[in-house]
Amino acid sequence: MSDQSASVDAYVAAQADFARPILTHVRALVHAAQPDVGEAIKWGFPHFVYKGKNLASMAAFKGHAAISLRYGEDGRDREGMRHLGKVRTLADLPPDEELRAMLTKSAAIIDAGMKPQWMERRHPREALPIHPDLHVAITANPEANAIWASFPPGKVRDYAEWIGEAKTDATRAKRIAQAVAWIADGKGRNWKYERR
Structure with a gap:
């Protein structure tokens, strides 16, 4: 996968004033924690790709930013991703050390070839009756x-x-x-x- 850093630069630059510092901070933290991570725009927002797997993502909305880790635990399981809640300011983020630990754990899970916990918990849907x-x-x-x-x-x-x-x-x-x-x-x- 090619690195799409210029596209991520453009994404961050196009966001609201409150969101740009949040996205810039998270982006720098991800790269500091995992220097060999790549960047890509997937589904319209930035993802951080580690060994071909989505390590984390970030997105900005009208009133908040969202930071998600595809692997690891932060205690907030919402529909298959670990969200850090609605982030409106830098103060809403966990401490940098905690975020680095989450990213390190996520990378270790990818290195080990394990599936994210949310994938292991999926249950098949019940079959619908055929008319x-x-x-x-x-x-x-x-x-x-x-x-x-x-x-x-x-x-x-x-x-x-x-x-x-x-x-x-x-x-x-x-x-x-x-x-x-x-x-x-x-x-x-x-x-x-x-x-x-």
Whole structure:
């Protein structure tokens, strides 16, 4: 991955007056703690990349900045990332020594090849019931039936949800016909948005 430091410079420069000192401080601290970390803009905001893994990220919003560590613990688990809460001033950040310790722990976890704790705690979602009409239509089409059997649970769930959300029988029938055609072509429900 190429280092995108110029893009990160531009991101920081474009932020509100309150956010720039926070982002600049965190950025310098990350580089001091892990000198071989790279920078990249991912999902529209800066990430610090260590050995190909996201070590940390930072973002600025209208009234606060957000600093996240993908690995390690800081006691604030929110939807898979370790957030440092809403940071409005430099005083809202933990002490530099504490942040360095978190970054060092995160790098050690990456070095050891371990998955982040939040990944290990994920539980698979329950399967949605397949509408009987969809089941009948798929079974009637051998190509669709063979591909349907090989779909991962997420793709099956996407179709089950789409068909199940239909408010009328006519809408459901139209969606089922479309679903069977897409499935026979090996396409998931959201095939237009999948990486190719």
